[in-house]
Amino acid sequence: MTIWNRGRHWLRNIFRLSRLEEEMDVELRSHIEAYTEDLIRSGMVPEEAGRRARIEFGSIEQTKEECRHARGINVIEAVSHDLRYALRIQRRSWTFAAVAVPTLGLGIGTAAAIFSVVKAVIFNPLPFREPARLVHVWEGHQHYYRGDQAFFSSARPGTLYDWLTQSQSFERITAYRWKSMLLTDGKQGELLEGHEVYPQFFETLGTAAYRGRALQTSDYQANSPHVVVISHAMWTKRLGADAGVIGRRISLDRESYEIVGVMPPGFYPAYAGPYPELWTPHWASEGEKEDRTTWGLFPLARLKAGVTWQQAQTELDVISERMFHDNPNLDQGGGVVVPMDAQLIGSSWKLLLLLAVAVGLLLLVACVNVANLLLARAVDREREFAIRSALGARRTRLILQLFTESLVFAMAASILGVAVAAAGTRGLLTMLTRVAILPRLESVRIDFGVLVFAGCLTLLLSLIFSFVPLLRASRKHEYDALKSEGRVLSATKSKRLLGQLFVVSEFVFSLVLLILGVLLTKSFVKLQRVNPGFDATNLLTFRLAVPEVNYGKFSWGAKDAKRQTLYEQVERVLAEVPGIDSVALAARLPLEQKFNPSPVTVTGRAPKPKSLQTMDSYEDSTGTQMVSPQYFHALGVSPLKGRFFEERDCEGAIKVAIVNDAFARKYFPDEDPIGREVTVWFAKTMIIGVVADFKLLSLDRTTLPEIFWCLRQELPPNVWILARGKSNAASLGGTLRQKIQELDPDLPVQEMQPMKEVISDSLSLKRVTATLIGLVAMLSVLLAGSGIYSVMSYSVRQRRKEMGIRVAFGANRRDVVNLLVGEACRLGAVGSALGSAVAAAFGQLVTHTVYISPEQASSLTPESLSPAAFILCSMFLLVLAIVASYAPARRAVKADPLIALRDE
């Protein structure tokens, strides 16, 4: 027969399986019947003849099995058999399926969702060529960068050119500057955030344009035609993904720009802030190389091959040292090199790590649970396998069957897992996007690698534990297994030990999660009650983004009459609105900012030796705020000493400052700070007042030293407005917005919200963390509960006979219940003790090394690891153990001891 014919034969057979089975049956039966008839004809009694014929024929089932094998289609047929059998078995023990499949599905799904986010945010390569060689360079002392402590400032063009001409470590250095541009396309103007970039920007990053081209050298020449590269988001959202976008012209800052390129999605070269939508070339101007006053440059550099960022750092230190030596009057701060990936990912990995560990624990609990169930079922089926083996089933055949069953089980769990992962990823993204602390969230997809891994884990697990009965039912033990069921009173110690181990480990994992969840929730609740130190009622806040096209290019410390007038007008116009009590302007809102430290020197006091200065960047630093005279009044913060800002503290007058109590305590512990002169941000200012401490950075940190400058003397590029209403300020939002529009229709009002919401938003990271960990902990407790329940019911079922005998010999039913519940309690106690120890160690780790950082202040402090939480959680799990074991124990004693003894 040709291969083709054979294949056809084989295929035909597959489709005629049931008919073939039937035919085989008919054929064998007619053989036996014919033989019987012959025997009768030869004179045998009919009954005797039938018996004789069957005996001589031998086992019909075994013959059939051999025939199937001979026919050569055994595998397919067997699998289809096994599939049916597996489904039937699952149906029969539906409780097993009902517990195991959702358990694993949930575990797989949650793990896949969290790990998908972790992978996209942390592990996926950045969308640049050789991202490991990319660094951010900041101005500041190198000791400002420690791990993820972001202590640095933007750079000035002069410094950038110094680095450019003197350093050898970099292949390329470039920079960008944030620039918002007014898009006027017929409709009302819209302010877009973008970057004005220095030459070599795209070459340094090494990312090719998605459409068209990136900027090229000729674009950076002064008076070359206006060109712009746009982001993928801008292309799809604002320009409708127009295929002919290249060459199209848009009006930016009232000038016509030609779109020459679209960047790929996820191209985010900044370290923080909104997604830039535009990249325009910077035209170098005369004297720029000497410009040491215009801050706001963000330099990026590509290291030469083989040069580490530490080597580059050392070189920059040498350069700044030399420049400082050559020209002591130069306020050269030095450079700080930060690897790009550390910069982009920042400290977000801490939250993710915590989540990943938590969800890993959950997956462990789920796996243990299922292993538990599988093992229990496997031991149950030992007898079945022994019988089948004795009846002549081949070993390969049994393995195939186990494999099929495991596959059915793993498939069901994986399908559920995919569904959970899809929903979970979406939910997680919504939650995290609102918090806006993680970069690259837009690139998060359900990671099928993770799903497949989890699915394989399931399969492996179910395989390992399904094979237990087969290993035990090896031919040598067949006989033992067959007879043991009848004799052994209760399961042997070794069989039960594994189950007990599972229960204990579930306790440990769940307790760790539960304690973590309780601690996080507790500290979150505590935080909500923290007094911010200012009055947030009836306080409405919003941001004014000032377009450079109308108000000129901004530079710190420069005279800026246009902005000066604008801010004064805004303050006056808004204060006149009926129902408004007071209006204040500030560069940053309380609880909406990061610590932006500057070194402090007190005039007339010897500076500390340099070696001491570098000890701790907090030690000699202060934050800086720029506020209008009404600021403290609007916030309801009271003065402790001296005076507030007044009308006479205007531009041109002597530069004055107010400091908070923390500043006064730190720098003037035994002196009166009023009238003293300090240098902050290289500017000398005189202290005229001290105010009480209030929370500016976050609710859960002690207040750091802050110095307040008068907004009239130090203008910020954009301002926040704080408007206190006489009653409900939120209702005045529309009127305030309208007043701004009347003043300047092109002035965008952004992020309008009551101060109370600002406060609650500042806690959103902690809220999300507490919620997610709490959720995971709850799931895990649920799983642990069902795990204990299933182990106990199984153990009770195995010991039914023992219980029967106990009752028959006069044991009180209550004693039996106590015996069983007591066993669960013992396991629970061991688990709780171990779990508490692990949680304490884990908690120390979390609070000390992982979760605390100056930027994202910790909501888990060492003090919050209170024993109360540990005891409470342990008690809770113990109660769970009692509840979960009570029902099976009751069932055991309710059964008639006689039936229990006769059973099996």
Added chain:
Amino acid sequence: MGDQLDLLQGTLDMLILKAVSLGPLHGYGILLRIQQISKDRLEIPQGSLYPALYRLEHQGWIISQWGESENKRKAKYYRLTATGKRRFQSETEKWNEMAGVIAGILAARPEEV
């Protein structure tokens, strides 16, 4: 069964091929035919007949067809295919050759060696 089965298998296949080469037969008929030819000196284990039939059919040497037996019972008749016929001839030649060689060996006297 072990080694004995393997030995039997080879010969059983040939016996089956011989039986059906004389005309279509059902399973029980094959058994009777072999016993009849061997004058009841050969006992075929009934259980091992059918796996052998299925294997031969799978190999394409015999082919089966449903029909009616002598006593009006539904029965499956096997007959030789063209491939089976060729196979049977070559197997027979091989067997005879082998039998001759072995017989020669067994008949050898010490002085002939």
